[in-house]
Amino acid sequence: MHRLNAWLRGHPMVVDGAWASIVLFLFAVSNDTNAGSYRLTSILTALLIALLMVVRRRWPDVTVTAALLLGLAQVAANVDPSGSSIGYLVFVYTGAAFGRPWISRLALAGGLLSGPLTVHSFHKTSDGGPPGGNSFWGLAFTSALLSTPFVLCWAWGRLTRVRRAYLVELEDRAERLERERDAQAKVAVAAERARIARELHDVVAHNVSVMIVQADGAAYVMDNSPHQAKEALATIASTGRQALVEMRRLLGVLRSADAAEEYVPQPSVEELPELLEQVRTAGLPVEFSTSGEPRELPRGVELTVYRIVQEALTNVRKHGGPNVSARVAVDFGDRDLNVLIEDDGRGSTDEQLARGGADGQGHGLIGMRERIGMVSGSLDAGPRPGGGFRIRAVLPLKTAK
Incomplete structure (x- = not known):
C-alpha cells in the first residue's frame, strides 16, 4: 500500500x-x-x-x-x-x-x-x-447556497497548501538537522583524532626518551659496571612494558565498550609521584611539592595535569643539557589549580621551546596549549631569569556550593 x-x-x-x-x-x-x-x-x-x-x-x-x-x-x-x-x-x-x-x-x-x-x-x-x-432575497439565498461548495473547496485547497508547506518545512528542517549531525560527527572525529595524537605523542616521547637515556647509560657502563648496566636494561624493559600498557589503554577507546572496560583508567595527579620516580631513575633529579588542600578533580583536569608534567619533564631531559635538575609544584587553590614546572638547564630547551616546541616539530607547547584550552585554562611558558625554562599552567576548578 x-x-x-x-x-x-x-x-x-x-x-x-x-x-x-x-x-x-x-x-x-x-x-x-x-x-x-x-x-x-x-x-x-x-x-x-x-x-x-x-x-x-x-x-x-x-x-x-x-x-x-x-x-x-x-x-x-x-x-x-x-x-x-x-x-x-x-x-x-x-x-x-x-x-x-x-x-x-x-x-x-x-x-x-x-x-x-x-x-x-x-x-x-x-x-x-x-x-x-422570485424575490430578491430568495435569489440571493439561492446564489449563496450554490456558491458555498466552491468556497468550501477553495478553503480546502488553502488548507492543503498550508499543510504541504508545513511538510516541506519539516523535511527541510530534518535535512538541516541531518547535515548538522553529520558535521558535528566529523568535528567529533577530528577532535578524537587530535586527542589520540596528543596522547600518543606524550606516551611515545616520554617513554622512548627514558629508554634511550637508559640504553646510552647501559652501553657506557657495560664493561666497567655490569651490575649498573643490568639495572639500566631492567629499567628499559619496565619502561617499554609501561608504554605498551598506556598505548593499549589509549587504543582501547577505538574498540567496543566491552573491550575498553578491560583497560585501567587514565593517569591522574595521584600518579605524579610514580612518574617523577621514573624520571629520577632515568637520571633527572626532580623536586616535587604540593600545597593547598588536595581534593578530587575532574577527569579532564587530572589527565591534563599529568600529561603537561610528563611532556615538560621530557623536554627537560631532551634539551636541558648536562647536570640539569627540575622542580614540579602543584598548588590546590580555592578556584583554580596551579602547576609549575621549571628547570635550571643551559641546553637548547629555551631556544627550542621559545620557537614553539621541544620536539623539533612544534608539537610540544602546541599540545600543551590544546590540552589547557580544553579545560578553559591558561598556559605561560618561557625562559627563566638566570637560565632554564619555566612552564606555569592555571586550570580553573568548580567551587563547591
Missing part, C-alpha cells in the same frame, strides 16, 4: 485522469435532452473540462484560467450546467492549493460568482431579460 501511494504521488496525472473519467461518466448519465448543435456544445464542454482536469496539477495557473474562461463562455452561450460542471469545484480547489497567489484569488472570485451566474442562467426569461418570478 505504501508503494502504491508513493507511485500515485509520483504520477498525479493518473489520479487526475481517473477523476476526469468520473466527471465524464456523470455527464453521460445526466438528463441532457438537448439535441443538435446545442447537445454538441455540451459534449465539447464536458470534454474540455475533463482534459483540463487531467493536466491541472502540471499547469495549475493555465488550467484554472482556462476553466474560468470556459465557465464564462458556457454562461454566455446559454449551455445549461450538467454533471460535468462538478469539475469546476476541482478547479477552484486547484487554484487555491497549487496556483500562484493571484490565481488563488481568481479561483475564489470565480467560486463566488458561480452562484449568481448559475441563478442567472436558470432564471432568464424567454426574451433574454433579467431574472424574474
Whole structure:
C-alpha cells in the first residue's frame, strides 16, 4: 500500500485522469435532452473540462484560467450546467492549493460568482431579460447556497497548501538537522583524532626518551659496571612494558565498550609521584611539592595535569643539557589549580621551546596549549631569569556550593 501511494504521488496525472473519467461518466448519465448543435456544445464542454482536469496539477495557473474562461463562455452561450460542471469545484480547489497567489484569488472570485451566474442562467426569461418570478432575497439565498461548495473547496485547497508547506518545512528542517549531525560527527572525529595524537605523542616521547637515556647509560657502563648496566636494561624493559600498557589503554577507546572496560583508567595527579620516580631513575633529579588542600578533580583536569608534567619533564631531559635538575609544584587553590614546572638547564630547551616546541616539530607547547584550552585554562611558558625554562599552567576548578 505504501508503494502504491508513493507511485500515485509520483504520477498525479493518473489520479487526475481517473477523476476526469468520473466527471465524464456523470455527464453521460445526466438528463441532457438537448439535441443538435446545442447537445454538441455540451459534449465539447464536458470534454474540455475533463482534459483540463487531467493536466491541472502540471499547469495549475493555465488550467484554472482556462476553466474560468470556459465557465464564462458556457454562461454566455446559454449551455445549461450538467454533471460535468462538478469539475469546476476541482478547479477552484486547484487554484487555491497549487496556483500562484493571484490565481488563488481568481479561483475564489470565480467560486463566488458561480452562484449568481448559475441563478442567472436558470432564471432568464424567454426574451433574454433579467431574472424574474422570485424575490430578491430568495435569489440571493439561492446564489449563496450554490456558491458555498466552491468556497468550501477553495478553503480546502488553502488548507492543503498550508499543510504541504508545513511538510516541506519539516523535511527541510530534518535535512538541516541531518547535515548538522553529520558535521558535528566529523568535528567529533577530528577532535578524537587530535586527542589520540596528543596522547600518543606524550606516551611515545616520554617513554622512548627514558629508554634511550637508559640504553646510552647501559652501553657506557657495560664493561666497567655490569651490575649498573643490568639495572639500566631492567629499567628499559619496565619502561617499554609501561608504554605498551598506556598505548593499549589509549587504543582501547577505538574498540567496543566491552573491550575498553578491560583497560585501567587514565593517569591522574595521584600518579605524579610514580612518574617523577621514573624520571629520577632515568637520571633527572626532580623536586616535587604540593600545597593547598588536595581534593578530587575532574577527569579532564587530572589527565591534563599529568600529561603537561610528563611532556615538560621530557623536554627537560631532551634539551636541558648536562647536570640539569627540575622542580614540579602543584598548588590546590580555592578556584583554580596551579602547576609549575621549571628547570635550571643551559641546553637548547629555551631556544627550542621559545620557537614553539621541544620536539623539533612544534608539537610540544602546541599540545600543551590544546590540552589547557580544553579545560578553559591558561598556559605561560618561557625562559627563566638566570637560565632554564619555566612552564606555569592555571586550570580553573568548580567551587563547591
